[in-house]
Amino acid sequence: MEDYNRLKKIMNTVSDLGSAVAVLGWDQETYMPDGAVEARSEQLATLSTLIHDFMTNDAARAAVAAVPSYIGTLSDRDQRVVKTFVKDHTRTIRLPADLVEEQARVASLAQDAWKRARQASDFSIFQPMLERTVDLKRREAELLGPADHPYDNLIDTYEPSATVGSLTPVFDRLRAGTVDLLSKIGPLQDKVPDDVLYRTYDGNKQLDMARQIIDILGFRFETGRIDLSAHPFCTTFAISDVRLTTRIRENDLRSCLFGLIHEAGHGMYEQGVSRELARTPSAQGASMGIHESQSLFWENVIARSEEFWQWAFPRLRAAFPDQLADQTPESFFKAINKMRPSLNRVESDELTYNMHIILRFEIERDLIGGTIEVKDIPELWRTKMQASLGVVPPNDAEGCLQDVHWSFGGIGYFPSYTLGKLYAAMEWNALERQMPDARTRIVNGDFAPIREWLRTHIHDNGRTETPDEIIRRVASRPLTEVDFLDYVGRKAARVYGF
Template identity: 40%
Template sequence: MEKVVDQTLQAALEKFNALDQKITHFSSIIGLTDWDSKVMAPKKGRNVFAKATGTLRTEVFKLQVSEEMGDLLAVLTSAENSEVLDQVTKVKVREYNEFYQKSKSIPADLFQEYSILTAQANDAWEEAREKNEFAIFLPYLEKIVDYKRKFAEIYGYEDHPYDALLDEFEPGLTVKRLDPLFAELRESSVNLLERIKKSGKTTPEEVFEQSFEIEKQKEFNRFILPIIGFDMEAGRLDETVHPFAQTVTIGDVRLTTRYIEKNVRSALFGTIHEAGHGIYEQHVNPAYEESVLQSGASFGIHESQSRFLENMVGRSNEFWNYFYPHLVKYFPAQLKNVSVDGFYRAVNSVKPSFIRVEADELTYNLHIMLRYEIEKALIGGEIEVKDLPAVWNQKMQDYLGITPSTDSEGVLQDVHWSFGGFGYFPSYSLGNLYAAQILRTIQKEIPDFYAHIENGRFEVIQEWLRENIHQYGKLYTPNELIIKITGEQLNANYLVEYLEKKYSEVYGL
């Protein structure tokens, strides 16, 4: 009898791995088409090609929820079989099973209605933002929230319905865990911001009001990328309006950035940020390539790697001690009266502003928490969609001390809700929290951490990140991974301390 079971299991494993590879191959191709449509595709071909990629996306979805997948998962998750699987296979089964169970739990009709709704909602949101009229978006958003509440009930949760949505972006995360983390960070950030404002001190930010030739910017961005650890033979750097990183394969990770003549910071930190995402993907264990494991652990962990490189590394004094003399060679006229210390302080300027994507390292988290609190209250039924503009503006005043004069620069600014991405925003601040905790560990294990940066020895740092984080791909859940890396659960102290220290230095508090 035993032999028969083994043969069944063996056959199931072979089929499962082949299916995993097929899905991953198709996903790689979809990744390429996404990149191409944003970076290369000529205008007139986009609509029809979007239908073509839609067909491939549908194929991937069908494979993920196919009868074959269901049968294989049933075999592989059975009590006697799941015990004998190796770790990698267990994780693959976990990943596919979660998606399968969730997708299967939503009735097909409901999912179809919801898909049509979000497509329409995106148009409505665009129009509402353009016309500065929340009422245009309101009925769509109300319906989306209704669906999301329904989905949360179907998916199930222990304490808070929002947990079911958080789990899609950060597996295992709950309101219960997030509330205290964010509360601590919010209080200290509001307080720190208050002290910065009261100090009356400023940074020489006016350096960035000058023109920086775009061709020179491009050269400089290309100059730094390989030095900070991005392998240009396993990737590209191109231009788009909204910078992003797109993985095709581990050997083909594509970054984009945006060059603005009057804002040299935009491309620079955009490139470093996306490089953080890209290096993560380039460093995944090649053994996981062509499988569902080949990507990062979660949205939050991914964001930790981009924030770490952009902020903890790229906005450090030591980073600019190394790179500033080079930057001065590219822009001698613009930088002739700016010291490296002035430049360091300028790239760390803090100023409350309305738009999240333009916010500085300190106020950014307050933008996120405002959204988190709104999402949680909406899904929990404590506020209604029609209340959003008022709630938004009140929170902006409470946390940042400013009130948007229009909804377009307030509640209507982000695309996320129009595609139903509730639970997505927290990832951004989680990234900062993870990054600061990782920084503390890396500084313990590499006491010369900042000296390496100051000397341009980024390979020492990247090797540590590869060894301790990147190589694992999706092998560990985010919670398992942060404990494995730092020896403890995520907590807010490290980011709070990091921000306190940095801004005391920058603003001489």
């Protein structure tokens, strides 16, 4: 097995370098001083180039060439790990080192430009860096080979095998179903007050309560921690080292609480990957869509359920007795599930959130396809928001500058958010079929069996299965919007009484 051991050594090295990149990226978003941006961009570019070199050098090519001679002797899981590396290798050799290095350098500088642009609410500050990013991404899409649409190659980075052709009909049906539900909800908006969410809540108490809740849900603090950042995220340096970040707004109870539950969903996925996969390309989520399904499963399906607040509300009211004195578990459940068009993707409700993603999907598709240019984005954003949700952002910060993703080159990422919602609804239906008392367990705060079900059916396998393989195995059918529309429709009926 000498050839296999050589390949494992390469996989371990690439994984370790990727972890070093993650450490520097986490630090840039949490503790790095502002003046270190240029130095950090060079450090990240160097590490990205090293990863590319280890993935494409003669040793890697020889190791991949030797795979057919022994792969049949490996276990099924090890075969899948090797095939994942071979796929990554094949993709990487198509991208020249100078492109990889330039993308890493531009991403670090673009993130700084995005922060300044958002603070000033001025897209023109970010526009030059985004133009460089889009040019690099168009080049990447072209180099990755022929596709029905160039954007397909970028989507595949985050959601293997998903394409413009496969996603468009799903998104079209999802949009139609969303519009239909919104038409029922619209006349009933005044029935559901949500002012309780915008009272003043001490930030330290918010963070403490959120920390307690994710601890009970199952995030392991012996292998994880929480820090603050401008944009909440989860990152992993190893299966035994998972970092969450959140932000606190004293006049918005949702931001820290649900943001941290969301990131903890990501974190529990990473903590649940089999240790057998450590330091391989399979020691991570199967795709960003499957990853999002785990964060959204906990944030929305569990933590925005009526059963959850029968358990959690007494704890929250004990922390904020004055602010919640006039609330009940039922009124609080309805407040956190109010559905209405809004400007901000991150703080939108379950139903309208997907309209924000479809907007971004269409803009990215047309950017990479070359039918629009970066300069068109602000006006196009306003037009699409008006058409899809009936609201128009008053400035760039509340419009096209609200997301960090384009600054780090994450073009192709956004569809995964909606796919995560669709997968999560399918996973919940599958879990309820196998665990009929799941809702009772939630009322009792007994989350361990639910977490273990997710670990067994999804987490443990890491990236050894494709998203399609996972959802067909778990839900017994391919991706569909039907489960989600049924789930959110039943919740809307409960909240609004129709």
